[in-house]
Amino acid sequence: MLDVVNPQDGAISPAAARAADAVVKKIELRISSGELPDGAFLPAERELMLEYGISRTVVREAVARLASRGLLEARHRFRPIVRRPGYDAALSAVGGVVSHLLSQASGVKNLYDMRVFIEAALVRNAALHARKDDITALRQALAANEKAVPDSQSFYATDVAFHAVLYDIARNPVFPSLHKAFTSWLAPQWDRMLRSPERNRINYLAHRAIFDGIVDRDPDGAERALQSHLGAAWEYVRGTFLEPAREAPPNDG
Amino acid sequence: MLDVVNPQDGAISPAAARAADAVVKKIELRISSGELPDGAFLPAERELMLEYGISRTVVREAVARLASRGLLEARHRFRPIVRRPGYDAALSAVGGVVSHLLSQASGVKNLYDMRVFIEAALVRNAALHARKDDITALRQALAANEKAVPDSQSFYATDVAFHAVLYDIARNPVFPSLHKAFTSWLAPQWDRMLRSPERNRINYLAHRAIFDGIVDRDPDGAERALQSHLGAAWEYVRGTFLEPAREAPPNDG
DNA sequence: CGCCAAGTTAGGTCAGACCAAAATAGGGGT
DNA sequence: ACCCCTATTTTGGTCTGACCTAACTTGGCG
Structure with a gap:
């Protein structure tokens, strides 16, 4: 009787453990705590990957996710810049x-x-x-x-x-x-x-x-x-x- | 010596050619053309990668991009579903x-x-x-x-x-x-x-x-x-x- | 002192592999 | 036949390591 709950994932959504998700939260925290102030450069991908003990794949996905949320401004081939999102973003x-x-x-x-x-x-x-x-x-x-x-x-x-x-x-x-x-x-x-x-x-x-x-x-x-x-x-x-x-x-x- | 032409692009932002971007456009087209109707499953990543002659990395990035735009509904570990975005999305x-x-x-x-x-x-x-x-x-x-x-x-x-x-x-x-x-x-x-x-x-x-x-x-x-x-x-x-x-x-x- | 070229860094892409969960196929009981 | 449970295959998620190229840095030359 496996109860793979996923009914209409109305609000909570089980949201299985995605590695990138955890990294997103950690970086999010570093941003909101002020450790990564608005306008600062995000550490290099290889650095983050060592720091969190994950592969670059996950780092890149996390960065992409944060960028789509407006917390990072990631131009092509440029170091992502931290952005504290407001209503504009x-x-x-x-x-x-x-x-x-x-x-x-x-x-x-x-x-x-x-x-x-x-x-x-x-x-x-x-x-x-x-x-x-x-x-x-x-x-x-x-x-x-x-x-x-x-x-x-x-x-x-x-x-x-x-x-x-x-x-x-x-x-x-x-x-x-x-x-x-x-x-x-x-x-x-x-x-x-x-x-x-x-x-x-x-x-x-x-x-x-x-x-x-x-x-x-x-x-x-x-x-x-x-x-x-x-x-x-x-x-x-x-x-x-x-x-x-x-x-x-x-x-x- | 190939000169990396910045296709006019007028302004500064070169907006260089990202491989994923091209794929995004192709898939977008397949969606709006009706080849991939609303509710349909997106082809498997490995299939797309063969089809477009790109690596899975790029496929995944393109999918993520489309998902963040609401054209795909990508639940964790599930085949992405095509969604014609509306105001809800x-x-x-x-x-x-x-x-x-x-x-x-x-x-x-x-x-x-x-x-x-x-x-x-x-x-x-x-x-x-x-x-x-x-x-x-x-x-x-x-x-x-x-x-x-x-x-x-x-x-x-x-x-x-x-x-x-x-x-x-x-x-x-x-x-x-x-x-x-x-x-x-x-x-x-x-x-x-x-x-x-x-x-x-x-x-x-x-x-x-x-x-x-x-x-x-x-x-x-x-x-x-x-x-x-x-x-x-x-x-x-x-x-x-x-x-x-x-x-x-x-x-x- | 500034400008241009070589060297270094780091993002973008690729290839192949493994894992685990989902989808599918197969087998046994009623 | 039908359904339930299990074995197999797909397939998404992640890892590793590598290469390319465009930014960034550095250093030599005028």
Whole structure:
């Protein structure tokens, strides 16, 4: 009566003893204990293999595992660098998978809608809870945005920066990272959008409307302004890469 | 004298040709082309190694890479299974990194706040846009939840299910996956919470308040109910694992 | 003093082997 | 026939030792 428990490995998962796993934990510990500070080089593979009494195979697997978790930054042929992962790393870890999802038009749409949804909630939150310094930051970002209207290149930068402030106002470090993730994911599609001073001006005005809604402490107005802003932006870019329209978004169980 | 051409590659990062990378792409192609359908077993390592004329080392690295991207589901000592990644896979790919963040109390708080933020927006959305069948689903989930009040075990399940409906109403496949991710990340902390029929009843009533807000098309009321519900839940669990309170949430650049 | 070439280090890959667990085939009892 | 238990084969996980090549280091030359 062998009870090889492996039913739906729901949460615990027996996770048999993998050699690499133990090494991962040890290195993880050395990182979180500060023995391997952020930015430091990981010891050479051959060194680790002697130190832990394992083969290089296992060392390499452990390193790969840690790298995929974001604790190590392992460039090809370079010594891995220790990285204390934050929300940024967490989000960028998804990058690989997301890129796959973005290859379908529905993926872009879903992600964009998600962004709109969250950002709408953010402006609403800003309208309700923004502090003086938040308003100041927003005002400055808006001014920079206006000044950049003639130059599409810098307009894009100030555009992103303006939206970034909205994510900062929530005072949850997850949001700024999320913003970076959104922009980096959607940038490829976004870049194809033709830009012009006229178009920039329209977008700037939309930003100002959002700003006004926030300073007026009018969550509904601010949200409406943002929805219309991002909705228009979508309509403007969809034609550049979207075919009729797809169904059946990928969604696994 | 072969000159190692850095194929333009424009920028600095040579991104040299890694053998594993090429294999990754080939396998990726075989997956997306349907030759390796979702759920199929990946060929044995030794087979792949013959097929592509590479060593097993490279095969294993490629497999590991694909697994970390969610295209393969590679349990220990089992033949990898092909998985067409969806939003679920994308989110669960972050799991590893997130678990690290959750080891700090601030990480739990930030993630939980994020969840509250999003869920608040979701109930507001539900109050504004829920359709008849959404309301029906919600009502059923609520009824199941009420029925489970005496049994903490099943109450938890129906609790999660009730919240899940809120994520479904947004009609964006990202949200249900996000819900799964949230619950699986926060479950470990949540499990420590003592449960009792009395406590369950309080939570059920909170759910009903949310439901009422939605059917009354009262976004503010519904959101208020949810905020108070999740806020109370946090206060209830924080004591079980939280020390005084931490600062400096992890946040990398 | 700086630049370029030879030497050294260390990551990437390979080949072959062994172990143990999983998958499969085979045999015995009912 | 059918199922259960065991023997065999696969196959993933790990080890060893080696080689190649690109980084890194060092030292000589202009």
